[in-house]
Amino acid sequence: MSNEAAREKLIFALDMGRGFDEAMSWVRLLTGHVGLFKVGKEAFTRFGPRLVEEIQKAGSRVFLDLKFHDIPNTVARAAEGAVEMGVAMFNVHALGGMSMMAETAKAVRETARKRELPEPVVLGVTVLTSLNDDDLRALGFSCSTAELVLRLARMARDAGLSGVVASAQDVEAIRKACGEGFAIVTPGIRGSARVAGDDQKRVLTAEEAIRRGSDYLVVGRPIQTAEDPVAAADELCREIARGLTAG
Numbered sequence: 001m002s003n004e005a006a007r008e009k010l011i012f013a014l015d016m017g018r019g020f021d022e023a024m025s026w027v028r029l030l031t032g033h034v035g036l037f038k039v040g041k042e043a044f045t046r047f048g049p050r051l052v053e054e055i056q057k058a059g060s061r062v063f064l065d066l067k068f069h070d071i072p073n074t075v076a077r078a079a080e081g082a083v084e085m086g087v088a089m090f091n092v093h094a095l096g097g098m099s100m101m102a103e104t105a106k107a108v109r110e111t112a113r114k115r116e117l118p119e120p121v122v123l124g125v126t127v128l129t130s131l132n133d134d135d136l137r138a139l140g141f142s143c144s145t146a147e148l149v150l151r152l153a154r155m156a157r158d159a160g161l162s163g164v165v166a167s168a169q170d171v172e173a174i175r176k177a178c179g180e181g182f183a184i185v186t187p188g189i190r191g192s193a194r195v196a197g198d199d200q201k202r203v204l205t206a207e208e209a210i211r212r213g214s215d216y217l218v219v220g221r222p223i224q225t226a227e228d229p230v231a232a233a234d235e236l237c238r239e240i241a242r243g244l245t246a247g
């Protein structure tokens with residue numbers, strides 16, 4: 001497995017709202033060491049589409065992580081905006097339901113065709129990696145995270161989405177239920193050293209996540225807070241390569 005193939009699977013979470021220049025300096029620093037840059041709520045609410053454009057101008061692909069969750073019409077129209085921005089990937093909350101996901105998938109296909117733009121990978125967020133079984137109980141759910149993840153993943157597949165965002169702990173069950181070719185993107189990637197003030201509850205190492213079948217790993221703080229972020233990204237790529245060989 002080449003380093004490049006491993007690198008393509010690593011998505012850096014550009015979670016920083018302090019300054020546009022700082023965000024772009026991370027893009028310059030990590031270009032060639034990660035496959036995609038994830039622009040989430042923290043950066044997008046401050047810098048907006050300009051950040052997406054500048055990353056693309058710098059030659060990199062963007063995962064727009066805004067986790068749309070609203071009525072079907074609103075999410076479908078927002079999805080059209082994401083297609084028009086030319087992002088490689090974006091997501092919606094699967095908890096928004098079947099109609100919301102199906103209308104989104106349809107809007108993406110039609111907009112891409114009409115505007116002659118590439119179709120982005122559209123992901124359904126299952127259960128956030130910051131939530132565990134106790135959290136679900138407190139929210140009123142009577143099922144486990146594993147059961148809810150699987151239910152939402154099947155629904156996302158049936159609605160025509162390209163894949164899901166899920167904990168690496170759930171990857172094998174999702175793969176078995178939804179098949180090959182259904183993209184599984186996993187945040188909550190942690191090594192032995194925990195990140196200070198960490199809010200992730202369902203985590204796994206990069207190597208194990210890939211070995212279990214994750215297609216892409218999302219990593220933020222373990223790279224961002226490392227003494228040498230480039231070395232941390234390169235080490236994650238080596239772990240990914242080991243996971244691919246083991247699989």
Ligand SMILES: O=c1ccn([C@@H]2O[C@H](COP(=O)(O)O)[C@@H](O)[C@H]2O)c(=O)[nH]1
Pocket residue numbers: 013015040125127128129130165166167187188189200218219220221222
């Ligand atoms: O279930 C989810 C969905 C999204 N995320 C996002 O991934 C990154 C993870 O960052 P770390 O610093 O590596 O914890 C972050 O941007 C989240 O918004 C997630 O963690 N879990």
